[in-house]
Amino acid sequence: MVLMRSLFVVFILLFTNITFGKESSTNNVLNLMVRKKYLEVVALVDQNLHKKSINLNQLSSDVEYTETIQIQLFYKLKSMLLAIKSNQLEMTAVRLEMMQKILEISDYFDIDTYKYDFYELFEFFDVESKNWKQSQFIFNYFASFSYFTWNYALSLTDETGENATLYSKERGPCFGGGIRYQNAKWGFESGLCYGYISATVGEDSTNIKYNQSKVPVDAFISTTSLIWKPKDRVALKLGIPIIHHNGDYIPPVGGSISDTIEISYGYFIANEWSFKKMAFEVSYGDIKNYPSSFWSFKLIYNL
Amino acid sequence: MLAIDMTSMIPLSVINQTSLTLKYASLKRGVFHDLQRKLLLKYFFIVFISLFSFRIYSYPSFIGHGYNSCITCHYNPYGNGPLNDYGRALSATAISDRWVHKSSKSEEEIAKDSGFMYMKAFSSWLRPSVNYRGLKLIRNVDQANEESEYIHMMANVNAVVRFQDNDKYIASLSYGYAPTPVAQKNEDVGNYRSREHYFGYRPTSNLGFYVGMMDKVFGIRVPDHIAFSRSVTGLAQNDQTHGVMVHLVKNNFEIGIHPFIGNLFQKDDLRQKGVSSKVEYNYSSTIKPGFSVLKSSSDYVENTLVSVHGKLGFSKGSSALIEFGQKSQKIVSTKKETSSRYFFLQNHILLRRGTYFLVTAEYFRPNIKKESETMRLGPGLQYFLVQGLELRFDLYNTKNFSPYAATNDSWDFTGQIHLWF
Numbered sequence: 221m222v223l224m225r226s227l228f229v230v231f232i233l234l235f236t237n238i239t240f241g242k243e244s245s246t247n248n249v250l251n252l253m254v255r256k257k258y259l260e261v262v263a264l265v266d267q268n269l270h271k272k273s274i275n276l277n278q279l280s281s282d283v284e285y286t287e288t289i290q291i292q293l294f295y296k297l298k299s300m301l302l303a304i305k306s307n308q309l310e311m312t313a314v315r316l317e318m319m320q321k322i323l324e325i326s327d328y329f330d331i332d333t334y335k336y337d338f339y340e341l342f343e344f345f346d347v348e349s350k351n352w353k354q355s356q357f358i359f360n361y362f363a364s365f366s367y368f369t370w371n372y373a374l375s376l377t378d379e380t381g382e383n384a385t386l387y388s389k390e391r392g393p394c395f396g397g398g399i400r401y402q403n404a405k406w407g408f409e410s411g412l413c414y415g416y417i418s419a420t421v422g423e424d425s426t427n428i429k430y431n432q433s434k435v436p437v438d439a440f441i442s443t444t445s446l447i448w449k450p451k452d453r454v455a456l457k458l459g460i461p462i463i464h465h466n467g468d469y470i471p472p473v474g475g476s477i478s479d480t481i482e483i484s485y486g487y488f489i490a491n492e493w494s495f496k497k498m499a500f501e502v503s504y505g506d507i508k509n510y511p512s513s514f515w516s517f518k519l520i521y522n523l
Numbered sequence: 524m525l526a527i528d529m530t531s532m533i534p535l536s537v538i539n540q541t542s543l544t545l546k547y548a549s550l551k552r553g554v555f556h557d558l559q560r561k562l563l564l565k566y567f568f569i570v571f572i573s574l575f576s577f578r579i580y581s582y583p584s585f586i587g588h589g590y591n592s593c594i595t596c597h598y599n600p601y602g603n604g605p606l607n608d609y610g611r612a613l614s615a616t617a618i619s620d621r622w623v624h625k626s627s628k629s630e631e632e633i634a635k636d637s638g639f640m641y642m643k644a645f646s647s648w649l650r651p652s653v654n655y656r657g658l659k660l661i662r663n664v665d666q667a668n669e670e671s672e673y674i675h676m677m678a679n680v681n682a683v684v685r686f687q688d689n690d691k692y693i694a695s696l697s698y699g700y701a702p703t704p705v706a707q708k709n710e711d712v713g714n715y716r717s718r719e720h721y722f723g724y725r726p727t728s729n730l731g732f733y734v735g736m737m738d739k740v741f742g743i744r745v746p747d748h749i750a751f752s753r754s755v756t757g758l759a760q761n762d763q764t765h766g767v768m769v770h771l772v773k774n775n776f777e778i779g780i781h782p783f784i785g786n787l788f789q790k791d792d793l794r795q796k797g798v799s800s801k802v803e804y805n806y807s808s809t810i811k812p813g814f815s816v817l818k819s820s821s822d823y824v825e826n827t828l829v830s831v832h833g834k835l836g837f838s839k840g841s842s843a844l845i846e847f848g849q850k851s852q853k854i855v856s857t858k859k860e861t862s863s864r865y866f867f868l869q870n871h872i873l874l875r876r877g878t879y880f881l882v883t884a885e886y887f888r889p890n891i892k893k894e895s896e897t898m899r900l901g902p903g904l905q906y907f908l909v910q911g912l913e914l915r916f917d918l919y920n921t922k923n924f925s926p927y928a929a930t931n932d933s934w935d936f937t938g939q940i941h942l943w944f
Contacts, residue, residue, distance in 0.1 A: 371931065491870065491872055504902060
């Protein structure tokens with residue numbers, strides 16, 4: 221009767237926790253129960269052999285494990301997974317490898333009654349290992365080829381001393397690369413490219429007539445951005461571009477053009493979608509003192 | 524008690540998880556029927572939602588959800604116009620947000636209640652619906668010449684008659700309001716007209732014949748009718764034609780051939796008569812490249828169009844649509860020919876169920892022999908609030924490039940409301 225009542229209390233506790241979404245607390249309770257069972261099984265095994273059996277470097281499918289050790293490894297694995305899920309244990313590369321090894325060698329176990337349980341643990345492990353791997357930040361380098369366009373503003377003074385603003389419509393390719401530090405959800409990116417750009421210049425004034433096309437412009441474009449990945453192969457970015465601009469404009473006879481060299485900064489948003497090692501990014505932003513938006517279409521190759 | 528050969532214990536290399544997966548896959552097959560039952564329940568749900576009466580508007584970007592063929596959701600195998608039952612259920616359960624529904628309401632119940640006027644099907648042979656699209660357009664945003672107007676883009680009543688439950692024989696009719704084009708502002712062009720009407724016959728699921736007035740088969744049929752791929756090609760919302768369309772699916776190829784005789788409501792000399800065709804290849808459920816050709820002529824103008832396109836799905840729900848094409852137009856009287864080129868790129872990123880962030884990038888060169896070009900880029904937000912209500916906001920930044928002038932950019936904003944019941 222006492223046993224039945226205890227079981228009933230445990231059932232109600234688990235049911236309540238699951239119903240109200242307190243999954244972590246539920247896992248704690250389950251983990252306590254599993255650990256208790258694990259310790260019971262371990263008590264049946266010679267302690268030296270027990271230590272060897274859970275030694276990462278000695279776990280092997282070539283070893284013939286007794287039924288008790290097999291059961292012990294089952295409870296070891298289950299206990300670890302529950303503890304990790306309920307944040308009592310931190311997932312590490314070593315623990316991940318150990319759990320993988322136990323699962324691999326379990327394929328050769330002859331405890332038929334645990335086969336399904338091992339399968340469930342595999343699915344459990346699969347989720348936990350994926351979550352862990354996705355949370356790990358890694359560095360990677362990339363090469364990029366982009367196509368930029370913006371409007372640039374210049375100051376023109378003609379031979380009479382009249383001043384006017386010139387629009388320089390500029391676009392062209394940019395070659396470069398960069399580095400990323402990211403996990404499956406968030407990241408940080410920094411890149412630099414050199415652009416050999418062509419500009420068409422015209423006046424924004426009725427008093428002055430000036431036009432020049434195919435003006436060579438050198439530009440160094442540095443971008444730093446924060447990455448958010450709502451899905452695994454698509455990303456949204458918010459970043460800061462810094463542009464060093466140097467245009468080889470020809471001033472009118474007797475006049476001058478100023479502001480041809482400038483360093484400016486701004487902001488951009490970008491979206492990116494990737495396919496294997498390749499990615500494509502479209503950026504859209506604004507640069508201080510530039511009389512237009514800033515666009516870029518970037519092809520990225522992850523090294 | 525233990526029979527561990529310690530000498531045979533060697534350090535294992537890092538285990539490949541794929542091999543583990545394969546080992547457990549064999550375990551799955553052999554022992555556990557309950558997993559199969561779960562899968563059966565999933566398939567049952569798909570069959571279940573296909574049994575109800577629905578109508579929906581779906582877009583090519585839904586390739587991101589794994590739907591790479593328009594006929595999955597539409598009666599017309601190339602999309603637009605009335606859609607079939609499956610599509611509506613899909614919209615209600617996978618595309619639209621579900622915040623108006625109680626959390627306890629199952630997806631099956633949501634699907635069941637998403638028919639005409641949120642009702643269950645009242646007839647097995649008739650699929651009625653109404654459809655409205657309105658647009659708030661602000662031109663030259665934040666400029667001295669800013670203009671703003673609200674345009675009723677479309678207000679249609681639609682009916683599809685199903686002569687058999689399996690949609691082997693159908694008749695589709697859409698009739699409604701269309702705004703007067705800006706170029707014909709002072710003319711009486713008639714604002715109420717048939718948008719499409721056709722009979723469809725599908726002897727098999729892989730072959731269909733459609734006779735009547737419908738959109739021409741060409742390129743990617745995006746809803747953005749201001750896109751260069753639709754506006755300069757003569758494939759916009761009011762460019763339907765009478766003709767016969769054949770649709771064939773074979774060996775992963777999807778082929779459409781559409782001979783047409785022009786819009787019979789137009790004067791005879793204005794009608795563009797010709798043929799168009801589109802060929803697409805299902806490389807996978809999320810990769811579908813293709814190409815299109817169109818040749819047509821009237822007493823005044825001859826048109827030749829070619830394009831290549833690709834529909835790509837990324838992750839669950841996200842996509843990219845790409846189309847590159849050229850149009851050659853010859854004036855019959857002067858024999859003068861002009862060729863133009865366009866490029867269209869649009870990607871959708873699924874932020875959460877019902878909400879997409881999108882970017883549209885376009886390029887247009889009105890005459891390939893001249894250097895003037897136009898580029899348009901803009902971010903947008905698309906929100907399917909609930910089945911039957913779509914909101915979309917786009918900002919368009921247009922740049923004109925010419926070797927003779929450096930003009931400032933222009934900015935336009937559009938806000939759309941799309942209702943369908």
